[in-house]
Amino acid sequence: MESSIVIAGFGGQGVLFAGKMLAYAGMENGLHVTWIPSYGPEMRGGTANCTVVISDRPIGAPIVSQPEIVIALNHPSFEKYVDKVRPGGLIVVNSSLVTEKCERDDVEAVYIPANLIAEAFDQPKLLNMAAVGAMLARRPIVSLETFRQALTAHLPATKTELLDVNMLILQRGYDAAVPLSLGV
Amino acid sequence: MAQQLLKGNNAFAEAAIRAGCDAYFGYPITPQTELLEHMSARMIELGRVFLQAESEVAAINMVYGAAAAGAKVMTSSSSPGISLMQEGYSYIAGSEVPVVIIDIMRGGPGLGNIQPSQSDYFQVTKSAGHGDFHPIVLAPATVQEAIDLTVLAFDLAQQYRTLVFVVADGAIGQMMEPAELPPMRPLPARAPDWALTGAKGRSPNLVNSLYLGADSLETLNLRLQDKLHAIESAELRYxxxxxxxxxxxxxxxxxxxxxxxxxxxxxxxxxxxxxxxxxxxxxxxxxxxxxxxxxxxxxxxxxxxxxxxxxxxxxxxxxxxxxxxxxxxxxxxxxxxxxxxxxxxxxxxxxxxxxxxx
Missing domain, CATH: 3.40.50.920 (Rossmann fold)
Incomplete structure (x- = not known):
């Protein structure tokens, strides 16, 4: 089992942090993980992305041409990655900022108004948690509980007062994306 | 010690500290800047020497001087900075002092870009400077290996009194992986016997790469070649x-x-x-x-x-x-x-x- 996740958006949307928390959660589960950021010219243009690979085997390539999961937090990221999602994969779209729909029928798309959800909690910067929650609802590569543990252990000391609201936004994103077949 | 999620650049730096690096001189350059940044915090915390030089040329000469004085010394840079330091590598090789260099390689030639590359291979393995010498060149592929090979680099540098490069592309510098750091080694109580520590009460030492006579320089070269052959037979790893x-x-x-x-x-x-x-x-x-x-x-x-x-x-x-x-x-x-x-x-x-x- 090997999962690859690309998280992409503007600088300031918590792209790199969300990826690190997924990597920590994978580690908590005793899995192999890699996290690698984009650090080149594209980052200096204001967009940021990172790739996380979580696997039960030692990880070769830390980057992938066709990620299994993409979280697109803004429009340029959606444009860049929608055609790269592996067939059978998942794209989580921040519908607060991305108005297009995924036209592909070989990938699953979930639309989450991540900005709106975070703003409802007066924490607009925590939209990343809404998107990750939605992703974990559709692809539980780590459990919500494990992700919560990672967040609790690794939220920077200066941000611990935001732990609870991180959790609430994560849960709200998760609830909004739980497949209807589960009867929620 | 437990596994931690570590970024390559930080892992190189912390491994060097735990291996006993007591002096670091460097100049920032992407994609290795976190390495220098880590050293800037930790070396000072530990009461060791950290100095951000005015240029790479200055940094490598400070490294040379500190090595001559018996310090376990390191610098790090990325490709264009590695080129700037080249004269120093040759002096270090000629003077037979132990030095560790970390090169987080980026795209070239010229200023190139800051993306991952392996195009310093010729430079570090074949032409690190003028004269007949080879640095030992170690190439990690994981963050754990970045740690292990950095520790090894210090040991090999001391054992052979030689220049050791650890080379990784920018991706290894930037990526995070779970890895385990070694325990902190105590710093050596005293400098090696050959080091320049002040000659009061003993005969003077000389650390130098200038041998004006052909005979004496050939003698040095014969010794260097013997050492390189010993390294070739004992230190091959794949x-x-x-x-x-x-x-x-x-x-x-x-x-x-x-x-x-x-x-x-x-x-x-x-x-x-x-x-x-x-x-x-x-x-x-x-x-x-x-x-x-x-x-x-x-x-x-x-x-x-x-x-x-x-x-x-x-x-x-x-x-x-x-x-x-x-x-x-x-x-x-x-x-x-x-x-x-x-x-x-x-x-x-x-x-x-x-x-x-x-």
């Missing part, structure tokens, strides 16, 4: 996977080798018998191991993030009659597993050298 049964052996180091391992899973699923030889020391180079594999009729595919630099060492090792192919990406691009799979198919059909474009 990893092999499934080479014995392979029809095709991929030869790659660092990130290129990691990507090759992913490609090998696909190739194995297709029923292709593929193996990997990953040099861990780029100098000394596993020439004999490659020669032995070539005698059993295997084909070779060299994969690098450059235009084919290690390729020449592989070709020299296996001889003119062995089929050798090459696949490379340049300018800061990382090869994708699918590209290596395709290159492997091509290599088995018709050996060729190929560069992929963006």
């Amino acid at each position: 990893e092999t996977i499934d080479v014995d049964d392979a029809d095709l052996v991929i030869v790659a180091f660092g990130t290129a080798a990691r990507v090759a391992k992913t490609a090998m899973q696909t190739l194995a699923d297709e029923g292709i018998r593929v193996g990997l030889l990953r040099p861990i020391t780029l100098w000394p180079f596993p020439t004999e191991a490659l020669y032995d594999l070539s005698r059993s009729g295997k084909s070779f595919l060299v994969v690098e993030m450059n235009a084919g630099q290690m390729l020449l060492d592989v070709k020299a090792a296996v001889g003119a009659d062995a089929p050798v192919s090459f696949f490379g990406r340049m300018g800061g691009a990382i090869p994708m597993p699918e590209e290596i799979v395709a290159a492997a198919h091509n290599a088995l059909a018709q050996p060729a050298f190929a560069w992929a474009g963006a």
Whole structure:
């Protein structure tokens, strides 16, 4: 089992942090993980992305041409990655900022108004948690509980007062994306 | 000690500290800046020497001086900065002082870019400076290996009184992986006997690379060559996977080798018998191991993030009659597993050298 996740958006949307928390959660589960950021010219243009690979085997390539999961937090990221999602994969779209729909029928798309959800909690910067929650609802590569543990252990000391609201936004994103077949 | 999620650059720095590095001189450059930043905080916290020099040229000469005084010293940079330091490497080699250099390679030539590359291979293995010498060159492929080889670099530098490079492409510097740091070593109580520590009460020591007479300089060179031969026979390191049964052996180091391992899973699923030889020391180079594999009729595919630099060492090792192919990406691009799979198919059909474009 090997999962690859690309998280992409503007600088300031918590792209790199969300990826690190997924990597920590994978580690908590005793899995192999890699996290690698984009650090080149594209980052200096204001967009940021990172790739996380979580696997039960030692990880070769830390980057992938066709990620299994993409979280697109803004429009340029959606444009860049929608055609790269592996067939059978998942794209989580921040519908607060991305108005297009995924036209592909070989990938699953979930639309989450991540900005709106975070703003409802007066924490607009925590939209990343809404998107990750939605992703974990559709692809539980780590459990919500494990992700919560990672967040609790690794939220920077200066941000611990935001732990609870991180959790609430994560849960709200998760609830909004739980497949209807589960009867929620 | 437990596993931690560590960024490559921070892992190099902390490993150096725990290996007993007591002086660091450097100048910031992407993609290795976190390494210098880590040193700037931790070395001062520990009461050791950290100095951000005015340039790479200044930094390497400070390194040379500190090494002569018996410090366990390190600097780090990325490709253009490594070029600026070259004169110092040769002086260090000629003076036989122990120094560790970390090169987090980026795309070139010139200022190039800040993306991952392996195009300093020739420079570090063949032409680190004027005169007859080779640094030991270690090439990690994981964050754990970045730690282990940095510790080894300090040990080898001291043991042989030589220059040791640890080279990694920017991806290894920037990526995070779980890894375990070694315990903190105590600093040595006193400097080595040859170091310049003040000659009061003993005969003076000399650390120098100037030998005006041909006889004396040739004597130095003979000693250096003896030392290099000793290193070649004792310090060669490489990893092999499934080479014995392979029809095709991929030869790659660092990130290129990691990507090759992913490609090998696909190739194995297709029923292709593929193996990997990953040099861990780029100098000394596993020439004999490659020669032995070539005698059993295997084909070779060299994969690098450059235009084919290690390729020449592989070709020299296996001889003119062995089929050798090459696949490379340049300018800061990382090869994708699918590209290596395709290159492997091509290599088995018709050996060729190929560069992929963006």
